[in-house]
Amino acid sequence: MSKPKVYIDGKEGTTGLQIYERLGGREDIELLLIDEDKRKDTEERKKFLNAADLVFLCLPDAAAVEAVSLIENPKTRIIDASTAHRTAEGWVYGFAELLPGQRQRIKFSSRVANPGCHATGFLSTVAPLIELGVLPRDYPLSCYSLTGYSGGGKKMIAEYEAPDRDPLLDSPAPYAIGLCHKHLPEMRQVAGLDFPPNFLPVLGDIYKGMATTVMLQNHLLNGTPNAQDVHDLLAGYYQDQKLVQVTPFGGAGPRLYTSQLAGKDSLEITVSGTQEQTLLTAQFDNLGKGASGAAVQNMNIMMGFEETAGLSL
Numbered sequence: 004m005s006k007p008k009v010y011i012d013g014k015e016g017t018t019g020l021q022i023y024e025r026l027g028g029r030e031d032i033e034l035l036l037i038d039e040d041k042r043k044d045t046e047e048r049k050k051f052l053n054a055a056d057l058v059f060l061c062l063p064d065a066a067a068v069e070a071v072s073l074i075e076n077p078k079t080r081i082i083d084a085s086t087a088h089r090t091a092e093g094w095v096y097g098f099a100e101l102l103p104g105q106r107q108r109i110k111f112s113s114r115v116a117n118p119g120c121h122a123t124g125f126l127s128t129v130a131p132l133i134e135l136g137v138l139p140r141d142y143p144l145s146c147y148s149l150t151g152y153s154g155g156g157k158k159m160i161a162e163y164e165a166p167d168r169d170p171l172l173d174s175p176a177p178y179a180i181g182l183c184h185k186h187l188p189e190m191r192q193v194a195g196l197d198f199p200p201n202f203l204p205v206l207g208d209i210y211k212g213m214a215t216t217v218m219l220q221n222h223l224l225n226g227t228p229n230a231q232d233v234h235d236l237l238a239g240y241y242q243d244q245k246l247v248q249v250t251p252f253g254g255a256g257p258r259l260y261t262s263q264l265a266g267k268d269s270l271e272i273t274v275s276g277t278q279e280q281t282l283l284t285a286q287f288d289n290l291g292k293g294a295s296g297a298a299v300q301n302m303n304i305m306m307g308f309e310e311t312a313g314l315s316l
């Protein structure tokens with residue numbers, strides 16, 4: 004039997020390279036490789052996009068939309084890493100562990116939108132609590148999310164790694180301070196919230212890693228659970244998942260390091276707090292469960308491979 008053909012459009016970018024690294028040693032797929040000098044040639048890309056059984060789009064939004072329009076082969080399945088299709092009709096949100104039936108929807112879809120990195124952290128704690136009926140849909144949520152600079156792609160990496168860089172880059176920097184970050188639509192839609200959260204991303208002087216935190220007032224939750232109750236609910240929700248884990252109540256140590264899960268494709272949730280208040284933090288790698296690791300996980304599900312093949316737990 005012939006192996007499924009896979010093409011990475013945008014393979015020379017941050018996300019594309021990381022997918023390539025995860026697929027490089029695989030013998031169960033055939034990777035289609037475009038000539039370096041033709042990687043932005045529309046006609047040549049069109050040939051590859053239509054020759055593949057599955058394509059990863061690791062491109063800026065506009066180029067991802069264009070790539071989809073170039074695909075005429077009805078058998079070509081797509082995993083889009085960009086923001087372009089995450090709330091679009093006809094696309095399945097590529098976060099298998101998040102909601103009942105999501106893994107099956109991904110398995111049978113030909114159009115999968117890979118989640119945004121901050122949205123991954125936010126949704127991993129908020130969506131299950133809404134699904135379980137504990138968090139009201141109209142809860143006034145706030146979230147802050149610490150991220151490594153590779154989340155900004157090649158341009159931001161170059162800025163942070165320039166020998167003569169601005170000394171201000173040494174210090175953590177909140178951004179998207181207009182409160183209109185591009186992940187808000189998927190955060191709201193996928194969680195099923197009535198209102199978008201207040202969301203503040205914070206850029207740090209580390210290459211990769213994320214820690215996304217939501218804080219809850221327990222008296223506003225249905226059934227007024229305490230922090231330990233919220234922990235137990237989330238631990239039960241994710242108990243059979245290999246790539247999403249909930250640590251023992253209160254976490255493994257006194258600090259939550261942004262780069263704790265850097266280099267891994269899994270995500271870890273820590274729940275702590277008191278009778279009155281709950282702290283929820285998701286730690287993961289923006290290039291792992293926040294992008295390329297999640298994309299490869301989705302490919303594995305879509306093609307019927309072992310879900311964690313090629314991934315680092």
Ligand SMILES: NC(=O)C1=CN([C@@H]2O[C@H](COP(=O)(O)OP(=O)(O)OC[C@H]3O[C@@H](n4cnc5c(N)ncnc54)[C@H](OP(=O)(O)O)[C@@H]3O)[C@@H](O)[C@H]2O)C=CC1
Nearest residue numbers: 013015016017018061062063066084085153154156157294
């Ligand atoms: N970095 C991250 O942590 C995450 C990124 N994403 C998303 O993934 C996508 C890619 O991001 P990222 O890898 O960071 O970005 P990069 O800028 O690192 O890479 C984008 C790549 O796309 C190439 N490219 C641009 N336009 C075209 C085109 N028309 N045809 C073919 N190739 C093109 C670029 O070429 P060149 O090398 O010449 O610039 C570059 O290699 C984006 O939509 C981003 O939002 C999603 C989750 C996390």
Ligand SMILES: CC(=O)N[C@@H](CCC(=O)OP(=O)(O)O)C(=O)O
Nearest residue numbers: 084085086119120121150154155
């Ligand atoms: C540090 C940084 O700039 N991060 C990016 C998000 C990276 C990501 O999740 O990718 P998408 O662009 O596909 O949503 C940002 O906040 O815009």
